[in-house]
Structure formats: structure tokens, C-alpha cells
Amino acid sequence: MSSSPKLRVGLLGATGTVGQRFILLLSGHPNFEISVLGASSSSAGKAYKDAVAGRWKQVKEIPREVKDVVVGDCSVDRFKQCDVVFSGLDSGPAAEYEHVFRAAELRVFSNAKNYRQDPLCPLIVPLVNPSHLEMVRTQQASLGLQKGFIVTNANCSTTGLVIPLAALEQKFGPLELVIASTMQAISGAGYPGVSAFDVHDNVVPFISGEEEKMEQEAAKILGHVQGGRFVNAGIKMSAHCNRVPVIDGHTETVSVRFLNRPPPDAEQVKEALRQYTTEAQQLKCHSAPERAIIVHEEPDRPQPRLDRDAQNGAGVNVGRIRQCPVFDIKFVVLSNNVMIGAATSSVINAEIALAKGYLS
Ligand SMILES: NC(=O)C1=CN([C@@H]2O[C@H](COP(=O)(O)OP(=O)(O)OC[C@H]3O[C@@H](n4cnc5c(N)ncnc54)[C@H](OP(=O)(O)O)[C@@H]3O)[C@@H](O)[C@H]2O)C=CC1
Numbered sequence: 001m002s003s004s005p006k007l008r009v010g011l012l013g014a015t016g017t018v019g020q021r022f023i024l025l026l027s028g029h030p031n032f033e034i035s036v037l038g039a040s041s042s043s044a045g046k047a048y049k050d051a052v053a054g055r056w057k058q059v060k061e062i063p064r065e066v067k068d069v070v071v072g073d074c075s076v077d078r079f080k081q082c083d084v085v086f087s088g089l090d091s092g093p094a095a096e097y098e099h100v101f102r103a104a105e106l107r108v109f110s111n112a113k114n115y116r117q118d119p120l121c122p123l124i125v126p127l128v129n130p131s132h133l134e135m136v137r138t139q140q141a142s143l144g145l146q147k148g149f150i151v152t153n154a155n156c157s158t159t160g161l162v163i164p165l166a167a168l169e170q171k172f173g174p175l176e177l178v179i180a181s182t183m184q185a186i187s188g189a190g191y192p193g194v195s196a197f198d199v200h201d202n203v204v205p206f207i208s209g210e211e212e213k214m215e216q217e218a219a220k221i222l223g224h225v226q227g228g229r230f231v232n233a234g235i236k237m238s239a240h241c242n243r244v245p246v247i248d249g250h251t252e253t254v255s256v257r258f259l260n261r262p263p264p265d266a267e268q269v270k271e272a273l274r275q276y277t278t279e280a281q282q283l284k285c286h287s288a289p290e291r292a293i294i295v296h297e298e299p300d301r302p303q304p305r306l307d308r309d310a311q312n313g314a315g316v317n318v319g320r321i322r323q324c325p326v327f328d329i330k331f332v333v334l335s336n337n338v339m340i341g342a343a344t345s346s347v348i349n350a351e352i353a354l355a356k357g358y359l360s
């Protein structure tokens with residue numbers, strides 16, 4: 001995938017929590033090259049290093065080639081020459097800009113919630129449903145576009161959940177019931193996010209809109225495309241969402257019941273999760289993890305501090321796989337909310353789109 005000239009990338013929301021991850025993922029990327037940076041009026045006009053001064057929260061330094069690039073506003077004219085646009089915008093400005101970018105024939109890979117349930121927009125977790133990219137052609141035909149489109153990735157908690165669910169469905173057939181409880185990191189709320197006063201020494205058992213998003217997005221992602229429309233999976237799901245004092249990494253405890261009887265046992269489930277491979281890996285996408293799912297045997301893993309950065313946060317970690325006395329199987333999944341839960345998903349989606357000819 002690396003012999004052609006690099007595609008020019010525009011980055012909306014370049015200064016934010018997700019934007020900073022994009023900057024690191026795209027630095028030295030074999031297919032993409034950062035070309036234009038956009039953020040709010042408070043960052044516009046500043047060199048990137050000055051725009052993020054005091055709020056660059058990454059262990060790695062700002063890449064040399066980005067430090068002095070001047071951040072601008074998100075007006076579409078600044079991005080006209082871009083081959084690909086990644087959006088790390090909040091939903092408010094995303095509503096203002098993303099459809100304008102698409103109408104200007106730009107290809108937008110968005111992290112925002114706005115278009116996830118749009119009947120023309122694919123909602124893609126790259127380790128689950130890249131085949132939904134085919135809806136890009138329907139979107140373009142419906143809107144009279146030649147090149148422009150919007151592809152979204154999922155809510156971060158949804159992303160971590162659907163990867164093991166997809167692996168189970170692939171091996172054992174449809175899931176009937178799922179109950180998931182999250183312990184979500186502070187970085188999920190952006191920077192500065194939840195105040196220290198609220199989250200330190202505490203658990204906040206409410207994240208606005210999150211439970212509904214998990215339930216609805218999972219159905220679309222695990223569904224299929226038929227005759228130019230999305231058909232949701234018949235899975236019945238209940239989510240409980242909680243904010244906990246962890247910086248990065250969403251942990252979820254999950255119980256599942258399979259439709260087919262008899263259900264698999266815990267050892268069969270472990271094997272299925274270990275063997276799960278995805279199109280992103282087959283296409284040798286640069287940012288895809290070597291293993292979509294790392295299965296842990298230790299009784300006290302996965303843990304966010306120890307496991308969130310495995311494979312640069314591009315896969316998920318599953319552990320404590322055991323029989324459930326109420327449903328069939330229960331387990332714990334940990335995913336890096338700002339990596340595979342956000343920026344990494346967008347980048348792999350674009351890598352898959354490139355490999356499949358959607359960026360020509
Ligand atoms: N954090 C996470 O774990 C996940 C986040 N997401 C989604 O990703 C998106 C970004 O989230 P996150 O990075 O956490 O948010 P942040 O608040 O950290 O960053 C928001 C970005 O948007 C820019 N911005 C804000 N207002 C405007 C405006 N009016 N015009 C132009 N740019 C603006 C900010 O620029 P400036 O710095 O100049 O203010 C900043 O670059 C959101 O839609 C979020 O829902 C999805 C999955 C996971």
C-alpha cells in the first residue's frame with residue numbers, strides 16, 4: 001500500500017483529545033500526509049505547538065513536521081485540495097462543517113455522532129464491518145456526488161463491545177441477548193473533560209446519551225447492507241454506562257446469550273476470539289493490529305493501565321471468559337477509547353477505503 005504518492009490529509013479538530021491521536025497516527029504514515037489543520041477560532045492563526053501549549057497530553061512529543069504548521073479555521077476553502085479529511089470535531093461544529101465538506105466533494109471520516117444513524121452513512125468499526133463501505137456509492141448516487149462522502153466510526157464504548165461480539169457471531173451464529181456495563185475513562189469526555197472534583201474518589205453512573213448509543217449503534221454495525229439500505233441486527237441489548245477515574249481505556253463487563261442451542265463453552269469462546277481475523281488485517285492496513293483480540297488467561301486482566309497500549313491501542317483485550325449462570329458466557333473487554341475507540345478506527349477505515357478503491 002505504500003508505493004503511490006501520499007494522499008493529502010486535512011484534520012478537523014486537530015488540537016483536541018482525538019485530534020492529537022490523529023496527529024501521532026498520521027505522522028510517518030505510508031499513505032497519508034498531514035496537509036491542513038483546522039480547529040476553533042481560539043486556535044486559528046497559531047502554530048500547532050502554540051495552539052496545544054499546556055494541553056498536549058501525549059507521552060510522545062509533537063511530531064517535528066507538525067509543530068510549526070499554522071492551524072486555521074474549519075472553512076471548507078482551506079481544505080479543497082485534500083484527498084481525505086479526518087474529523088475530530090465535537091458534534092456541535094461537526095454539524096456545521098461535515099455536510100459542507102461532503103457537498104464540496106471531500107471525503108470525510110468522522111468521529112462525531114451526528115451521521116452514525118444516517119440511512120446513507122456507513123457506521124464502521126474497521127475490525128467488524130468494513131463491508132458497509134459499499135454504502136458510500138449509494139450515498140454518492142443519492143446526493144449527486146462524484147467523490148464526496150461521510151463515513152463515521154462508532155462511539156468508543158460501542159467499538160470495544162462489538163469487536164468480541166462480531167467474533168462470537170462469526171463462529172457461533174447470532175447473539176440473542178447482551179448486557180454490558182461500562183467503566184469509561186475520563187478522556188472519553190475530551191479535554192479537560194469531567195472535573196477532578198467530580199471524578200476523583202468516585203464513580204459517576206451516568207453519561208448522557210451513551211447507553212442509547214451503545215444499544216442502537218451495535219445493531220447497525222452488526223447488521224448488514226441489503227438493496228442499498230442498512231438492516232439492523234436482531235440483537236437485544238442493554239447497556240449501563242459509568243465514568244470512572246481512569247485516564248484512558250474503557251472497561252466493559254459483558255454477558256451474552258446465543259440464539260443457537262446448545263451454546264459454546266468458555267474454552268470454545270476463547271478459541272474463537274483468539275482466531276478472529278479481519279479484512280483490515282488481510283488487506284495489511286498499516287494501522288491494523290496484528291491481533292484483533294488479545295485473550296488474557298490471567299484472572300485479573302485486562303486492566304486499563306497495563307493493557308490499553310498493547311498494539312498501540314489498535315486491538316481489544318478480552319479476559320475473564322467464563323460460563324454465565326443467567327445467560328451463556330460472560331467476559332471483560334478493555335479497549336483504548338481514544339485509539340481503536342476513535343482516531344485509529346478512522347484511520348483504518350480510510351486505509352481500507354484506499355485499498356478498496358474508494359479514494360481514487
Ligand atoms: N474522546 C473519546 O474517547 C472519543 C471521542 N469521540 C468523538 O470525537 C470528537 C472529538 O472528541 P474529543 O477530541 O474528545 O474532543 P475535544 O473537546 O478534546 O476536542 C474538540 C476539537 O474540536 C475543535 N472545536 C471545538 N469547537 C469548534 C468550532 N466551533 N469550530 C471548529 N473547531 C472546533 C477544538 O478546537 P480548539 O482546541 O481550538 O477548541 C478541538 O480541536 C467528538 O465528536 C467526540 O464525540 C468519539 C469516540 C471517542
Ligand SMILES: N[C@@H](CC(=O)OP(=O)(O)O)C(=O)O
Nearest residue numbers: 111112113155156184188189
Ligand atoms: N461519550 C464517550 C465519548 C464520545 O465522545 O462519544 P460519542 O462520540 O459517541 O459522543 C465517553 O464519554 O466516553
